Amino acid sequence: MSTLTFTTRSSEGALVVAAAGEIDMSNAAEFAAALEEAGRGADRFVLDLTEVEYLDSAGLAALFPHVDHVHLVAGPLLGPLLTIAGLADVTTIRSADGA
Numbered sequence: 001m002s003t004l005t006f007t008t009r010s011s012e013g014a015l016v017v018a019a020a021g022e023i024d025m026s027n028a029a030e031f032a033a034a035l036e037e038a039g040r041g042a043d044r045f046v047l048d049l050t051e052v053e054y055l056d057s058a059g060l061a062a063l064f065p066h067v068d069h070v071h072l073v074a075g076p077l078l079g080p081l082l083t084i085a086g087l088a089d090v091t092t093i094r095s096a097d098g099a
Helices: 028-041 057-066 078-084
Strands: 004-011 014-023 045-055 070-074 092-095
Touching: 004 028, 014 028, 014 057, 028 045, 028 057, 028 070, 045 057, 045 078, 057 070, 057 078, 070 078, 078 092
Parallel strands: 014 045, 045 070, 070 092
Antiparallel strands: 004 014
């Protein structure tokens, strides 16, 4: 089983959920549940994926139901994957360096 951890914080009045570790089929349900909980607590939230080292199709699938109320922050390796998967067409993706 892959290791996945979550932390939450507030930044400039927005809920930020930060994930760290690997997101794959072994923990995609846990990832989806964390996104669902964040979505219940805020109209919009930021999902910080900069500490995610691996994201498979199960993790990607968990993101799509939340595109209407999530902003993504990703590192240089994960950002292109999210774009290729089509998430850049339906939600905001920022790079970790703010570009």
